[in-house]
């Protein structure tokens with residue numbers, strides 16, 4: 001049985017003052033196995049964030065349902081960790097307290113929280129910054145903290161919505177390697193939304209391509225590149241072939257949109 | 260000068276003090292130069308003399324203490340009720356829908372216009388003074404606190420929920436700390452307004468306080484005393500402002516980053 005099943009999930013945003021209701025997502029089905037790393041690739045506005053937010057329970061689906069371990073999702077919860085495109089660290093908490101936010105919510109004792117925060121700070125390369133406030137950190141460091149914060153909570157599934165979208169290319173590449181490294185070690189189930197083709201292939205075990213708005217799934221491609229994946233894999237023949245294929249899929253969408 | 264370019268602490272202090280110096284200089288020129296008759300405006304020296312006289316012979320320190328107690332007492336009373344109500348209104352929209360229209364209406368009722376009514380209800384004792392301050396600050400506080408609490412970034416709320424926060428801890432662990440520096444700033448501002456209400460309350464039917472001294476001095480045409488009273492209010496305001504700012508910086512270091 002799959003870890004997460006998205007069954008015919010669609011989203012229609014209700015009309016506002018005479019405007020037409022917005023169809024953000026046509027009913028979509030997707031089954032995600034345990035330990036899968038899925039990347040969702042699609043043009044801007046196709047409903048990627050909407051789909052992720054429905055899975056997180058932050059948005060209710062207009063039709064269909066989401067099952068996690070067979071149980072329907074009814075609202076947000078600690079079993080689905082999420083990292084947002086915008087910086088969402090709590091500015092009044094130190095890095096350490098941000099990472100331990102979920103543990104504290106669960107009533108974990110002080111020592112355990114400190115321990116977990118230290119460990120995760122180290123894993124995402126933020127050793128020595130535990131006592132800093134988010135505003136004292138760069139964007140990349142803040143997103144790393146956000147990933148640590150979600151993972152310290154030990155969710156069943158990790159949802160990432162273009163977490164590296166605002167970062168420069170070098171930082172982005174480092175972050176991809178870091179996240180992939182964590183996944184290779186922890187084997188979490190991950191859904192990662194992006195519109196960067198290289199990023200999608202580099203980390204994924206499966207790339208799902210969506211069509212332009214209103215989005216639906218257009219292609220679902222397994223990525224059989226070996227693990228561990230060094231950064232240099234991006235220039236390998238297999239990688240390049242896959243990239244060309246995906247770029248073609250996306251281009252068709254964007255061109256279709258322009259006509 | 261470049262827009263928004265900060266100045267060093269010493270330059271800042273220097274600029275701040277220079278305006279006071281300029282102010283006193285213009286005042287001195289106007290009074291010592293004989294441009295304004297002493298009946299209308301006392302000179303700085305006369306003002307200082309009258310001030311010493313007030314403090315030494317007329318127990319003005321007691322009046323100052325009484326006024327401070329009225330402001331602080333009435334304000335704490337207002338804040339103690341406004342804070343929980345404002346937070347609830349900011350967090351829960353039905354509660355806001357219930358109270359907000361009335362509070363918005365009550366906010367425009369001038370506190371000083373209530374004074375005759377309050378004298379009728381509560382006499383001319385301390386209760387009436389506290390009530391004036393209360394009415395003057397309570398509704399303002401409630402509304403501004405509700406806005407501060409409700410103005411949280413939606414993505415922070417979403418993040419808290421995906422980390423397993425309950426509705427209750429969303430209020431206590433996200434909405435409250437998020438709004439805390441702004442609430443402190445609101446308290447500082449409204450406390451300043453409370454000072455204007457207390458003086459008005461003391462101008463009418465009062466036998467102590469800075470405002471009472473000012474009415475007495477007016478009967479005697481003693482502008483030196485009046486100006487001294489006004490300046491004392493200004494200085495107390497300056498001190499309380501400074502204390503508030505210092506406390507805020509200590510309590511919410513993250514807000515200044």
Ligand SMILES: Nc1ncnc2c1ncn2[C@@H]1O[C@H](COP(=O)(O)OP(=O)(O)OP(=O)(O)O)[C@@H](O)[C@H]1O
Pocket residue numbers: 013022023024042043044045046047048049050051195213
């Ligand atoms: N709260 C909302 N109310 C109305 N329409 C919305 C709302 N949220 C999203 N939409 C619409 O739904 C569509 C899909 O939005 P969504 O944010 O899911 O796109 P996306 O694929 O994440 O795009 P991007 O890559 O730019 O982030 C958009 O056309 C958007 O206008």
Ligand SMILES: [Mg+2]
Pocket residue numbers: 048049050161
């Ligand atoms: Mg999006």
